[in-house]
Amino acid sequence: xxxxxxxxxxxxxxxxxxxxxxxxxxxxxxxxxxxxTVELPDGRVIDDYYQAALADHAxxxxxxxxxxxVCLRQYRHGARRVGLTLPxxxxxxxEEPLAAAQRELLEETGYRSSAWTALGAYPxxxxxxxxxxxxxxxxxxxxxxxxxxxxLEDSLVETLAPAAxxxxxxxxxxxxxxxxAAIGLARLPPR
Amino acid sequence: xxxxxxxxxxxxxxxxxxxxxxxxxxxxxxxxxxxxTVELPDGRVIDDYYQAALADHAxxxxxxxxxxxVCLRQYRHGARRVGLTLPxxxxxxxEEPLAAAQRELLEETGYRSSAWTALGAYPxxxxxxxxxxxxxxxxxxxxxxxxxxxxLEDSLVETLAPAAxxxxxxxxxxxxxxxxAAIGLARLPPR
Numbered sequence: 380x381x382x383x384x385x386x387x388x389x390x391x392x393x394x395x396x397x398x399x400x401x402x403x404x405x406x407x408x409x410x411x412x413x414x415x416t417v418e419l420p421d422g423r424v425i426d427d428y429y430q431a432a433l434a435d436h437a438x439x440x441x442x443x444x445x446x447x448x449v450c451l452r453q454y455r456h457g458a459r460r461v462g463l464t465l466p467x468x469x470x471x472x473x474e475e476p477l478a479a480a481q482r483e484l485l486e487e488t489g490y491r492s493s494a495w496t497a498l499g500a501y502p503x504x505x506x507x508x509x510x511x512x513x514x515x516x517x518x519x520x521x522x523x524x525x526x527x528x529x530x531l532e533d534s535l536v537e538t539l540a541p542a543a544x545x546x547x548x549x550x551x552x553x554x555x556x557x558x559x560a561a562i563g564l565a566r567l568p569p570r
Numbered sequence: 571x572x573x574x575x576x577x578x579x580x581x582x583x584x585x586x587x588x589x590x591x592x593x594x595x596x597x598x599x600x601x602x603x604x605x606x607t608v609e610l611p612d613g614r615v616i617d618d619y620y621q622a623a624l625a626d627h628a629x630x631x632x633x634x635x636x637x638x639x640v641c642l643r644q645y646r647h648g649a650r651r652v653g654l655t656l657p658x659x660x661x662x663x664x665e666e667p668l669a670a671a672q673r674e675l676l677e678e679t680g681y682r683s684s685a686w687t688a689l690g691a692y693p694x695x696x697x698x699x700x701x702x703x704x705x706x707x708x709x710x711x712x713x714x715x716x717x718x719x720x721x722l723e724d725s726l727v728e729t730l731a732p733a734a735x736x737x738x739x740x741x742x743x744x745x746x747x748x749x750x751a752a753i754g755l756a757r758l759p760p761r
Contacts, residue, residue: 391652391724393645403594403603408620410698412594412603417647419722428647429599431622433698454584456608456619457699461582464696499739501747503694504701505655507601507624508648512747531610533582545758548690556692556703560747563754567736 392420409434409469433510434469437480438557440498440565441466441490441517446541448562449490449520453534458554463537463547465558466490468530476500476513484517488536489524492517498564503556514561583611600625600660624701625660628671629748631689631756632657632681632708637732639753640681640711644725649745654728654738656749657681659721667691667704675708679727680715683708689755694747705752 398416405411410433416426441449454461468483470476477495485491498514526536539547544562553559589607596602601624607617632640645652659674661667668686676682689705717727730738735753744750 391643391645391726393650393652394647405620408618410603410620410622412601412622415647420645420724423722425722427599429596429601430647431601431603431624431700433622433695433700452582454582454611455693455696456585456606456621457693457696459584459699461584467696499742499750501750502646502648502745503747504624505646505648505658505746505748508650509622509624509700510695531614531616533611535582548755548758551690554693555696556694556747556751557696559690559692559755560751563757564739564750566754566757567739 394419397424398426429507431504431507431509435476435511435513436467436469436557437476437483437513437515438465438467438561439480439484439515439517440561441484441488441492441520443490443521443538444519447538448541448544449484449488450537450539451487451534452537453532455532455554460554462554463539463552463558464554465561467555467557468528470513477515480513480515480517484520485524487526487528487530487534489522489526490517490520491523492520494518496569498561501560512557512560514557514564516561516565585610588615589617620698622698622700626667626702626704627658627660627748628667628674628704628706629656629658629752630671630675630706630708631752632675632679632683632711634681634712634729635710638729639732639735640675640679641728641730642678642725643728644723646723646745651745653745654730654743654749655745656752658746658748659719661704668706671704671706671708675711676715678717678719678721678725680713680717681708681711682714683711685709687760689752692751703748703751705748705755707752707756
């Protein structure tokens with residue numbers, strides 16, 4: 380008796396949301412904040428787990444036939460500076476992420492592609508979720524129109540030769556986490 | 571007269587924030603939402619540009635001497651599922667991002683490294699900023715203690731052999747955008 384039995388391997392189980400209290404919602408701006416009461420697997424109850432939601436967005440890693448990356452030089456207020464971004468934009472209500480990606484690539488850069496691959500969909504925050512970034516690769520992109528995004532940001536389309544991409548990252552030219560994530564994911568071997 | 575002169579090349583200029591109205595602040599939870607009045611370079615004024623801030627965080631791409639990646643299997647409420655994450659955590663007030671990364675690696679995994687490189691700091695949202703993710707690489711990490719994170723999440727430390735990482739990404743096992751971004755950035759050639 381009192382001998383120690385080996386413990387069973389711990390099982391990682393999800394939490395359960397048992398209540399939700401809304402704190403802020405601005406639907407035209409697609410932003411909301413709320414507090415959840417969550418129950419952990421061990422039975423503990425946490426009554427102040429904050430969550431926030433912004434619009435989901437599509438991010439496009441588009442390359443031309445020679446492998447150049449289609450980028451924008453623009454000011455992004457989230458970064459408070461001017462630099463490089465990948466084409467990206469909010470997914471409209473009811474819109475498929477791929478359709479949003481195709482629309483944003485054309486609107487923001489004037490490029491179009493008929494070779495699209497999903498690179499994954501990831502929440503931008505592990506704690507609050509916040510938004511899901513849907514990342515896509517577009518190959519053999521061709522310029523078919525002038526850009527006309529209608530966005531608040533002025534922007535210039537720039538194509539980066541493959542050999543220039545790592546340098547641009549190392550110099551800190553890419554502004555946003557989604558962009559470097561998409562560049563990394565686009566380099567995984569095709570499956 | 572009336573001849574079209576070539577336009578000067580457009581210059582990408584930053585916006586200017588001319589007013590700010592706070593909507594929500596929960597300092598213990600490090601979350602705030604506010605509306606800015608911003609002036610665009612062309613003089614337009616936008617009086618409802620929503621911004622949100624959560625805690626900045628450090629994310630650690632730590633490899634052992636044989637190149638295995640130190641991961642956690644855990645439930646993350648932001649993703650609403652169980653999967654793989656990299657060690658990561660909030661940067662405490664007044665704490666240096668590197669110090670936070672070193673602390674979180676030890677607390678969450680029991681691993682320590684003396685070979686650290688910064689992989690960059692990126693806002694997680696181009697529009698709202700939200701939080702800056704500070705990404706780090708740690709090499710030749712060694713297990714020196716038992717994990718004791720004190721986090722709400724149960725977690726298991728798992729090391730992934732180099733050949734298994736791309737498969738895990740392709741299967742969607744990694745939960746959060748910061749993690750795949752750090753994996754991509756850690757593969758850039760050292761400079």
